[in-house]
Amino acid sequence: MVTIDDVAELAGLSKSTVSRVINHYPHVSKEKKQRVYEAMETLGYVPNSSARSLRNKKTKMIAVIVPRLMNPFFGQLVESMEVAANQQGYQLLICQTMYSKETELGHLELLKTKQVDGIILASLENEWEDIAEYLAYGPLIMCNEFDESAEIPIIKLDQIHGGYIATKHLLRLGHTKLAYCSGGYKSMVANHRKVGFEKALAERGLTFQESCGFYQAYTIENGMEVFKEIHKMKDPPTAVFTGSDEVAAGIITGAREYGVKVPEELSVIGFDNQVISRIMDPTISTVEQPIEQMAQKAVHVLLEKIHSQKALSKERYELPLELIIRESTVGGPLRAVE
Amino acid sequence: MVTIDDVAELAGLSKSTVSRVINHYPHVSKEKKQRVYEAMETLGYVPNSSARSLRNKKTKMIAVIVPRLMNPFFGQLVESMEVAANQQGYQLLICQTMYSKETELGHLELLKTKQVDGIILASLENEWEDIAEYLAYGPLIMCNEFDESAEIPIIKLDQIHGGYIATKHLLRLGHTKLAYCSGGYKSMVANHRKVGFEKALAERGLTFQESCGFYQAYTIENGMEVFKEIHKMKDPPTAVFTGSDEVAAGIITGAREYGVKVPEELSVIGFDNQVISRIMDPTISTVEQPIEQMAQKAVHVLLEKIHSQKALSKERYELPLELIIRESTVGGPLRAVE
DNA sequence: ATCATTTTTGAAAACGATTTCAATAGTGGA
DNA sequence: TCCACTATTGAAATCGTTTTCAAAAATGAT
Numbered sequence: 001m002v003t004i005d006d007v008a009e010l011a012g013l014s015k016s017t018v019s020r021v022i023n024h025y026p027h028v029s030k031e032k033k034q035r036v037y038e039a040m041e042t043l044g045y046v047p048n049s050s051a052r053s054l055r056n057k058k059t060k061m062i063a064v065i066v067p068r069l070m071n072p073f074f075g076q077l078v079e080s081m082e083v084a085a086n087q088q089g090y091q092l093l094i095c096q097t098m099y100s101k102e103t104e105l106g107h108l109e110l111l112k113t114k115q116v117d118g119i120i121l122a123s124l125e126n127e128w129e130d131i132a133e134y135l136a137y138g139p140l141i142m143c144n145e146f147d148e149s150a151e152i153p154i155i156k157l158d159q160i161h162g163g164y165i166a167t168k169h170l171l172r173l174g175h176t177k178l179a180y181c182s183g184g185y186k187s188m189v190a191n192h193r194k195v196g197f198e199k200a201l202a203e204r205g206l207t208f209q210e211s212c213g214f215y216q217a218y219t220i221e222n223g224m225e226v227f228k229e230i231h232k233m234k235d236p237p238t239a240v241f242t243g244s245d246e247v248a249a250g251i252i253t254g255a256r257e258y259g260v261k262v263p264e265e266l267s268v269i270g271f272d273n274q275v276i277s278r279i280m281d282p283t284i285s286t287v288e289q290p291i292e293q294m295a296q297k298a299v300h301v302l303l304e305k306i307h308s309q310k311a312l313s314k315e316r317y318e319l320p321l322e323l324i325i326r327e328s329t330v331g332g333p334l335r336a337v338e
Numbered sequence: 339m340v341t342i343d344d345v346a347e348l349a350g351l352s353k354s355t356v357s358r359v360i361n362h363y364p365h366v367s368k369e370k371k372q373r374v375y376e377a378m379e380t381l382g383y384v385p386n387s388s389a390r391s392l393r394n395k396k397t398k399m400i401a402v403i404v405p406r407l408m409n410p411f412f413g414q415l416v417e418s419m420e421v422a423a424n425q426q427g428y429q430l431l432i433c434q435t436m437y438s439k440e441t442e443l444g445h446l447e448l449l450k451t452k453q454v455d456g457i458i459l460a461s462l463e464n465e466w467e468d469i470a471e472y473l474a475y476g477p478l479i480m481c482n483e484f485d486e487s488a489e490i491p492i493i494k495l496d497q498i499h500g501g502y503i504a505t506k507h508l509l510r511l512g513h514t515k516l517a518y519c520s521g522g523y524k525s526m527v528a529n530h531r532k533v534g535f536e537k538a539l540a541e542r543g544l545t546f547q548e549s550c551g552f553y554q555a556y557t558i559e560n561g562m563e564v565f566k567e568i569h570k571m572k573d574p575p576t577a578v579f580t581g582s583d584e585v586a587a588g589i590i591t592g593a594r595e596y597g598v599k600v601p602e603e604l605s606v607i608g609f610d611n612q613v614i615s616r617i618m619d620p621t622i623s624t625v626e627q628p629i630e631q632m633a634q635k636a637v638h639v640l641l642e643k644i645h646s647q648k649a650l651s652k653e654r655y656e657l658p659l660e661l662i663i664r665e666s667t668v669g670g671p672l673r674a675v676e
Numbered sequence: 677a678t679c680a681t682t683t684t685t686g687a688a689a690a691c692g693a694t695t696t697c698a699a700t701a702g703t704g705g706a
Numbered sequence: 707t708c709c710a711c712t713a714t715t716g717a718a719a720t721c722g723t724t725t726t727c728a729a730a731a732a733t734g735a736t
Contacts, residue, residue, distance in 0.1 A: 003722055014686040019724055027683055046450040050391035051722035054691050059388065061431075061453075069417040072410065079407040082434050091453065093399075094432045096420050112384040115399075115429065220613055246613075253617045275558055275584075279591045281619045341692055352716040357694055365713055389692035392721050 080295030163196025223250015282327030418633030501534025561588015583608035620665030
């Protein structure tokens with residue numbers, strides 16, 4: 001392995017000078033600079049990054065913790081983060097929790113061992129108080145999923161509004177009995193959507209019946225099961241609010257199997273505007289989330305915290321959501337209201 | 339930051355002894371071992387990984403280079419790799435080429451700078467000869483995409499067979515004029531599928547007409563365009579072989595828009611057995627790829643190469659593909675042959 | 677020409693671990 | 707009891723950088 005000493009020797013200079021050239025320091029004469037560049041070139045020298053990290057106390061790596069990549073939402077999120085990080089000269093380490101508390105904590109150890117300069121937490125299996133202690137070892141921010149009480153930057157989407165506009169859309173179509181699906185009980189993202197959902201209902205003087213609530217719906221398969229549940233109810237809801245396009249697609253697929261027409265007999269609204277929502281038959285009404293924007297913001301905020309050594313503060317960045325109306329909700333027999 | 343010296347001091351021992359305890363070396367007395375553990379505990383000591391990497395010349399990190407994560411095939415591949423790597427105590431760095439040669443080479447530099455112990459190449463934008471030089475800096479293996487001439491381990495799928503069984507299935511249904519779609523010209527994965535495709539045709543005494551070839555089809559949108567092309571042909575093919583479920587879904591969506599029935603008027607077969615193939619209407623016949631198995635094998639082979647310092651050899655691991663028959667191909671008016 | 681700056685350079689000391697190497701202590705066998 | 711081991715420990719060197727610190731050289735002002 002060729003080191004800075006080899007370069008120094010070939011150039012007939014000290015390694016201090018070579019280092020200065022590498023790091024573009026001032027006060028190096030044109031001539032020596034040239035000699036260093038030539039020596040590096042002929043030796044094919046590249047600085048060893050472990051040595052650099054050790055000395056600089058910076059690894060130029062950040063980590064993102066997500067539940068799992070197969071979920072297209074997180075796939076997109078990580079894709080955008082990797083691009084944003086690379087643009088700023090950082091590498092992105094990917095950590096999946098697979099929905100395990102222990103695994104999540106295990107990944108946070110990366111901060112202690114100084115393997116990364118900071119972490120973006122886009123998963124939240126543990127209580128905030130158990131995560132907070134890692135703050136002592138490096139910057140940590142939350143993205144998408146969050147805990148309000150955390151005294152750190154949070155980049156999130158306006159899920160309350162998202163739940164609200166999607167529900168309002170269903171209500172406007174004349175529905176009065178709605179079902180509600182979400183992924184997970186603890187998730188604040190899901191909780192906020194529910195808040196928006198109930199707010200919209202309340203505005204119409206309606207109240208939600210918990211018998212129509214499904215809180216463990218993540219996948220297409222889950223969606224199909226939810227449909228079956230709904231289908232066997234005596235007085236079934238006429239519209240379903242879901243927390244993801246996959247679940248919505250599952251419900252639609254289930255309905256298809258049972259010969260139930262969407263949206264004529266059942267309206268379904270998804271969440272995320274994934275490709276799947278554009279190609280299902282019927283196409284799925286949904287709520288678009290600005291994933292790329294959120295990913296970029298998260299990376300920028302984290303890097304800013306890394307560079308400005310200062311202690312983290314309770315910052316909140318909230319991005320807007322947008323309703324996208326497609327076939328899975330409109331066109332039913334119900335009379336539009338308003 | 340608490341270092342090994344702090345631990346040594348508190349325990350009243352030398353850092354050599356502390357290091358020995360950390361690394362579970364023999365010849366440390368029970369008593370001192372205990373003292374070291376206690377000191378580490380009270381100080382909350384964690385070894386600094388940059389220092390370790392520098393000394394050990396091992397980072398316990400590997401990188402995987404993929405085109406982009408949004409493609410669900412790569413999302414799944416990376417998901418499985420991350421899990422496999424973590425199980426063995428390694429971190430996974432994710433690198434996307436975004437289909438750029440330069441970006442791909444840029445990521446390979448990680449090997450030179452010793453930021454990772456090895457790389458799994460699941461993208462191949464550059465010529466092998468331009469990549470080969472990085473071999474001098476650390477182990478490099480290929481996964482899925484490949485170049486036969488590379489003298490390194492390659493973990494791949496039997497794409498020739500995949501193309502063959504998918505095509506054979508279409509031919510058996512009685513089709514005689516097929517269209518062919520793939521993603522990219524250079525891809526050996528695509529080339530092998532084409533070989534299998536033409537082999538099946540040849541066995542029936544049929545030859546492929548290049549006017550029915552589409553070689554830049556990656557996305558759903560591309561699939562929709564392909565359908566339009568096919569739709570405006572005077573004597574259109576009655577079946578389409580595609581290189582991905584997304585493209586197949588696009589073709590089906592296009593057909594739906596134009597009122598063309600699948601499979602009655604057009605059979606479509608996908609590739610990958612993505613969730614989308616199970617929930618489209620009609621569900622999509624496809625070829626299942628053992629992604630998880632391939633990912634695990636790739637990680638294991640790479641780590642084996644990392645541990646056994648030896649020079650890389652030309653090893654080939656080939657995993658089988660399986661045909662999955664669904665609605666998008668069968669049920670047409672054609673009389674089955676054989 | 678002289679003195680005060682400013683440039684330019686290199687030797688040596690970090691950074692935080694692991695690994696010689698040598699010294700000391702302990703063990704068992706004769 | 708003495709010798710030949712083995713077990714246990716610590717001092718110092720090492721990994722490849724960057725960063726003092728100080729010295730030497732160049733520059734400018736008087």
